[in-house]
Amino acid sequence: MSSNSTTTDKKQAILDAALQLFVNKGFNATSTASIAKAAGVATGTLFHHFPTKNDIMNQVFLAIKQEFADNMVTSTQFSGDIEQDAYTLWQKAIDWAIAQPLKQLFFLQYSMSADIDVMIRKQAMTSILSFVVELIEQGKQQGIIANFPSELLLENCHGQYLAAIRFFTDNPHLGGDKIHRDASFTLFWHAMKAQ
Amino acid sequence: MSSNSTTTDKKQAILDAALQLFVNKGFNATSTASIAKAAGVATGTLFHHFPTKNDIMNQVFLAIKQEFADNMVTSTQFSGDIEQDAYTLWQKAIDWAIAQPLKQLFFLQYSMSADIDVMIRKQAMTSILSFVVELIEQGKQQGIIANFPSELLLENCHGQYLAAIRFFTDNPHLGGDKIHRDASFTLFWHAMKAQ
Amino acid sequence: MSSNSTTTDKKQAILDAALQLFVNKGFNATSTASIAKAAGVATGTLFHHFPTKNDIMNQVFLAIKQEFADNMVTSTQFSGDIEQDAYTLWQKAIDWAIAQPLKQLFFLQYSMSADIDVMIRKQAMTSILSFVVELIEQGKQQGIIANFPSELLLENCHGQYLAAIRFFTDNPHLGGDKIHRDASFTLFWHAMKAQ
Amino acid sequence: MSSNSTTTDKKQAILDAALQLFVNKGFNATSTASIAKAAGVATGTLFHHFPTKNDIMNQVFLAIKQEFADNMVTSTQFSGDIEQDAYTLWQKAIDWAIAQPLKQLFFLQYSMSADIDVMIRKQAMTSILSFVVELIEQGKQQGIIANFPSELLLENCHGQYLAAIRFFTDNPHLGGDKIHRDASFTLFWHAMKAQ
DNA sequence: CATGAATGAGTATTCATTCAT
DNA sequence: TATGAATGAATACTCATTCAT
Incomplete structure (x- = not known):
């Protein structure tokens, strides 16, 4: 032991x-x-x-993505109201990024880098972030989320999240400001919701 | 000569x-x-x-950003209707990315890479992409674009654009499909517009 | 081990x-x-x-200087008669140079070369060759060596030694010839001794 | 022209x-x-x-040696008294070195460097510095200079001169001091003269 | 498992030299 | 003669990886 x-x-x-x-x-x-x-x-x-230096990078990447996913899903009370749940998750995601500046910076730098194997990145997107995919599907079925291709919605989610944490990275003093955090969610949600 | x-x-x-x-x-x-x-x-x-290999990278980056900005601004008929203009520019931006697959892939890989000097990236964001900033300001003044911090809106723009071209990169056969292209714009515009 | x-x-x-x-x-x-x-x-x-190629040069230089100094001091019977001791040391020094042609040639080429760090050369002169300095001081106190600045005497010593081994390098057949070896000592000693 | x-x-x-x-x-x-x-x-x-970079080095070397020799011979009043003439020449040589610090440093660094072609160095020693050789021969014939091999005497001359200018290089404030300059000559002359 | 000395392929950068203008 | 852009061979140094202890 x-x-x-x-x-x-x-x-x-x-x-x-x-x-x-x-x-x-x-x-x-x-x-x-x-x-x-x-x-x-x-x-x-x-x-x-x-076995290799690249493997270290892949493991770091997977570990962070997994930790992020665990943090999102664990101990989250889902209300069944998609917008409410989206809000809760968005706040949790921003909280996590602010609490873990190193991991957040890793996200920003390496989310699309060629230094991580393509297969590993795909694995992370599909299996680890599957809870996002499921939420989007539910929202579409309930007519709450816009009826666009799920893959497009997922990429859009990802892109807006990276944009938000880049903003809070460049403006650390706004990380705890409710108005700005709500603004970032509103931008996101207006894009996603059916109208 | x-x-x-x-x-x-x-x-x-x-x-x-x-x-x-x-x-x-x-x-x-x-x-x-x-x-x-x-x-x-x-x-x-x-x-x-x-002088160095890194300098080549910086010059490639600046040249592409500049070419993109030139393409967006040159010979664009601005109607004065912000939404209309945003639609025109969004289509132009997607067109450019699809027409220049190499440069589009460069965008996706290196927009946030550490291989480009921080100063160079800042220069590109502030000076070269200034036309986006101006449009956002106008839209906010006219009450058409949501009254959020401009920097947040700019990052969001950038993030959604990268997400869109990543989607069309992964699904090249949809690049000419009006429904998907309009969907990508709708996502973007719903986020930006005042409600 | x-x-x-x-x-x-x-x-x-x-x-x-x-x-x-x-x-x-x-x-x-x-x-x-x-x-x-x-x-x-x-x-x-x-x-x-x-760490660097230059460091190799410095280490070679220090090792040879140290080996030379060790050879001079170790197992030398000092009679107390300064001239006698000077003669013994001079012969030992010439012997060493002749027995170690490679190291002797290194002396001739690099004793003043810019390829060796200034600090390293100073260190060699002051700490490693300190036995020469001490001998000069003793000789001056006893009125046997001329009362000139010690630094000038040390440089002169060094210069005459290099001249002697250059002569024996160019005329290898005279290396074992007592007349020429004594001549080289006489030149040296006449310069140093008080008159 | x-x-x-x-x-x-x-x-x-x-x-x-x-x-x-x-x-x-x-x-x-x-x-x-x-x-x-x-x-x-x-x-x-x-x-x-x-034609080559090495040729530049050779030409610099020859030019300086020639300038040195010209300076020594030109407008020197030879008294016929060898010691007096040696004294005059030694002072002139030290003067020249002090007046031309760059050329003096070049002497110290490159007199024995491998960066100068062997043939060029030999040429300088034999033809340009021939006036020294002649003086030594005369002194030996007159019984004023010690009857040692001329080549040994020439090397010794060269070695003591380099030692002297190294001393004055390291102690620039003593360059004009008659006591130290005379000391350097005395060291030299005691070595050379017959006893 | 842990170590760190040893490996040698790989690479950015330099620089003496050439030559078309 | 003078120029300076172009050349490509040469080299110090790095670094992922191995392996004997």
Whole structure:
């Protein structure tokens, strides 16, 4: 157990160090040696846990997307009112981004980067963010969300969310301001809702 | 004149080759040698025109942003009806992206990449895309566009545009389909307009 | 122990190879790749032990100066008679140069070269060759060595020694000839002694 | 004539610029482009006057040695008293070095550097510095200079001179001090004179 | 599992030199 | 002669990855 937790610790330390370096220096300017050093392990150890540097990036990406999805779904009370639920989720999403600045910056930089394998990105979109897809489908069936292709709606969701957190990143003092947060939701919701 | 056009040709050939390679292989997987070879010049020539590889990236970025802005503003008949004008510009923007798949893909990959200097990106947003800012201001004054912070509206614009062209990139057969194109505009406009 | 000696071996092999190449080809005509090849290691190994090519040069320089100083001081019987001791040391110094032609040539080429960091050269002069300084001070106090500034005497020592070994380098057959060796000492000593 | 003097001017400008850069940056850290720029000419012009970069170095070396020799011989009143003449020449040599700090530093750095062709260096030693050789021969014949091999005496001369100017380089405030200048001559002369 | 010395392919950049104008 | 854009060979240094301990 102790050895097991040590292993977990080192693996997690590597992922944490990689996240920080990828965000602050960029993927290519970050050497595996610097990740190992920042994680407090030897370079060889790094390659015991991850076959390649690209794999580290993929794992960081998946872990963050998963953490984001878990945060959204877990302990959320769904009212059944789609707009109400969308509002709740949007606030949660913004909260999460503001609470996790490193992960939020990672989102902004790498959401569409070529440094992450295409398959991994697709996997994240379809399986991890499936709760968004389901919500959109429900909303369309209830005539509350506009009857546009779901894929277009999903991309639009994603695009508006990135735009919102970029705004709050550039204006950190507005992160707690209800008016601006509600404005960002209103923009989003007006786009999505059926009229 | 001949010598001048030769110089221009080589510099332009380097930028063209770089654009194609950056999109297809990624910035880091593209060696300066391969850019020079694709451009039909010697490696030394490349560094005669651009001090560093990063500078090439910056110049490619600025050139495309500028070309996009020129395309949007030039020969556009502004009706004075903000919604009408927004529709015209949105269609033009989608047309441009579909007509220039390489440049569109460059947008998607590098709009937020760390491979472009922060200052260069800011310059592009503020000076080159200033026509969008102006339109938003007018729309707000006329009570047609929602009264939200302009910076938030600008980011939202950008985010929805990227989402739209990502959708049409993934579904090329829908690029000419009026229903989907209008759907993408409707999403965008419903977000922006005052209600 | 075995791993330790392997490490030492590789580092030493690099220094040995560098010495030979620097002397025979010059610092700039010697590529790091050629040093590595001559040392029987990979290019990466070279940079694992020395941060830069210049650092290799500095280490070669310091190692030779130290070896020279060790050779001069170790197992030398000091009689207390300054002239006698000076004679013994001068012969030892010439012997060393003749026995180590590569290191002697290195002395001649690089003693004043800009390829060695100024700080490194100063360090060698002051700390490593301190035994010469002490001898000069003693001789002056005893009224045996001329009462000139010690720094001038030290430079003169150094200059005459380089001149002597250049002479024996150009005339190798005279290296064992007592008359010429004594002549070189006499020149030196007549300069130094009080009259 | 005007074109001729222009040519001379440019050639001289190149040599002047090269001297300054070689001394301050080192031979290899000095690019031909930087020499051309400092000389105020185009890179191509440089190669009209000198076939290679090494040739520039050789010409700088020869020009300085020649200028030094001319300065020593021209307008020197030889008294016939060898010691008196040696004293006069030594003072002149030190004067020249102090008056021409750039050329003096060039001496110190490149007198034995591998950056100058062997043949060129030999030529300088034998033909240009022939007046020193002649003086030594005369002194030996008159029994005033020690009866050691002339080549050894010549090297010793050279070595002591370099040592002296290195001392005055490191202690510029002593350059005009008669005591130290006389000390440097005394060291030199005691070595050379017959006893 | 952990280590870190060793590897060698890969790359941005430099620079002496050429040559068409 | 003078120019400076163009050349492409040369090189110091990096870095993902391996493996013996």
